[in-house]
Amino acid sequence: MSKYDKVKIIILAAGKGKRMQSELPKALIPLGGKPMIRYILDKVETLSSDMPYIVVGYNKEQIIKQLGDNYHYVIQEEQLGTGHAVNAVKNYTKDAIGSVVVLYGDQPFTSAETIKRLIEKQNNTKTKIVMATVPIPDFENWRIGLISFGRIIRGKDGHVKRIVEFKDANEEEKNIKELNSGIYAFDAKWLWNNIEKLKNENAQKEYYLTDLIKMATEEGTEIESIEIDAKEALGANTKEELKILENLLNKNS
Numbered sequence: 001m002s003k004y005d006k007v008k009i010i011i012l013a014a015g016k017g018k019r020m021q022s023e024l025p026k027a028l029i030p031l032g033g034k035p036m037i038r039y040i041l042d043k044v045e046t047l048s049s050d051m052p053y054i055v056v057g058y059n060k061e062q063i064i065k066q067l068g069d070n071y072h073y074v075i076q077e078e079q080l081g082t083g084h085a086v087n088a089v090k091n092y093t094k095d096a097i098g099s100v101v102v103l104y105g106d107q108p109f110t111s112a113e114t115i116k117r118l119i120e121k122q123n124n125t126k127t128k129i130v131m132a133t134v135p136i137p138d139f140e141n142w143r144i145g146l147i148s149f150g151r152i153i154r155g156k157d158g159h160v161k162r163i164v165e166f167k168d169a170n171e172e173e174k175n176i177k178e179l180n181s182g183i184y185a186f187d188a189k190w191l192w193n194n195i196e197k198l199k200n201e202n203a204q205k206e207y208y209l210t211d212l213i214k215m216a217t218e219e220g221t222e223i224e225s226i227e228i229d230a231k232e233a234l235g236a237n238t239k240e241e242l243k244i245l246e247n248l249l250n251k252n253s
Helices: 036-047 061-065 082-087 112-125 141-146 188-197 211-218 237-253
Strands: 008-013 053-056 072-075 099-104 129-135 151-154 159-166 180-185 224-227
Touching: 008 036, 036 061, 036 099, 053 061, 061 072, 061 112, 082 188, 099 112, 099 188, 112 129, 112 180, 112 224, 129 211, 129 237, 141 237, 159 211, 180 188, 188 211
Parallel strands: 008 053, 008 099, 053 072, 129 224
Antiparallel strands: 099 180, 129 180, 151 159, 151 180
16 A cells, blocks of 8 residues: 555546637647646556546546546536635545645646655645745746746745735736646645635636635645746646647657
8 A cells, every 4th residue: 555545636627628729628638649637647646546536527528438437536517716626526535634635637747756745745744735836937938838827925934825816916926936836735624624715706706726825824824835847837728838738748758
């Protein structure tokens, strides 16, 4: 038995990917000859024999048929944000102890080592949230694919205080060069006690998982973080961003 077998892993894969001009769910859009989500599933399967929870929505039958029976599928009937998607898993894992890791089906370069580091830091520090952040020098070349990511706001003590989503950020905040990858390890009990407190008071009227950072800070909980390579956070919402992934994949193959 792996020491990670008790960790609950959630992979968000409910998105439509409408800007891809494809009828496929975003997680199934091919990259290097296989669905994007397969890359992250391959990493997870090297860590744990426990089946991850895949949150599905748009064209869910196609995802389930393509990926098979080796996973727990949780249906997000309406796509109301990342917090809403994670909350859909609550009834299946609400009695879990230890860590809950949240990953994305369209971030194919996230490494098994990053997932391990998140889990180890959450276990060792006993903090409620450990998040992976992305420091970058600029948004040039392939890093243009990161420009719409949320910005990390740190306090004078150096700890993460909150995350500002790009669509809600002012000009000063958009110039911040430390980004939120969206990859987290939560203390399971804290996560499930707080997930339903999220509100949708933002430009998108969605329930942001990132608001848990602000919630933890306001209750006096310090947020821990690890830094990861920017390529690990890259996803694909457009054909142009998919091309960036393809170029990087070809360069590293």
